[in-house]
Amino acid sequence: MRIFIDGEYKEELEILQGQVFDWWKEQCSKINSADKFVYSVSIDGQVIYDNFDESIAANFSRIDALDIQTITKRESLIETEKSLVEYLNRFIPAISELSGCFYGELTEYHWEKFSYFIEGLSWILQSVEFIQLIVDVEIDPIHILTMQKLESIIKELESSVEEEQYVMIGDLMQYELMPVLENYKRNITLTGELQ
Secondary structure, three states: OEEEEOOEEEEEOOOOHHHHHHHHHHHHHHHHHOOEEEEEEEEOOEEEOOOHHHHHHHHHHHOOEEEEEEEEHHHHHHHHHHHHHHHHHHHHHHHHHHHHHOOOOOOHHHHHHHHHHHHHHHHHHHHHHHHHHHOOOOOOOHHHHHHHHHHHHHHHHHHHHHOOOHHHHHHHHHHHHHHHHHHHHHHHHHHHHHO
8 A cells, every 4th residue: 555645655555454543543643743633535536534544444455545635733723713604604693593493382393403503513612622722722712711601501501401491492592602602703703814
């Protein structure tokens, strides 16, 4: 198997299939020590964006060329913030629409939308958490402060769902969550413009 990193030939890899995970861990460690992340992996021209080690192991015996594409921490930060702002531009208005449903008769359709809302909120949390890992939170504490506020709101949402306090769910979404996300979006938009 020919190994490339960012399109540049590195080595002819000769390992056993059982050694794939250790080899991958070593490659990631080298990449991370250069202040980079794995962005994607191309297996014989087919690009994948997650579960790299599993994909490599599953196709190990058939791989001719493996190209690891990297991204710098700064590039990753810019891309994550951009994706997050784009997502928040759609997510925040949806909160307003969905929260109104909790002041009236709830249907299965509303609960299905609420389930999607929770998935979206989970993605937002993962993104903020990832950004926290990259930036210096002492210089730019907005990420950690936002994460703390979101975690608190989520606990209140969980409690309200368990206790079937539907008006409280609507209030939390509308009057707690929306302002936190709007403020965060405004802050990362401003810092993104400065980069």
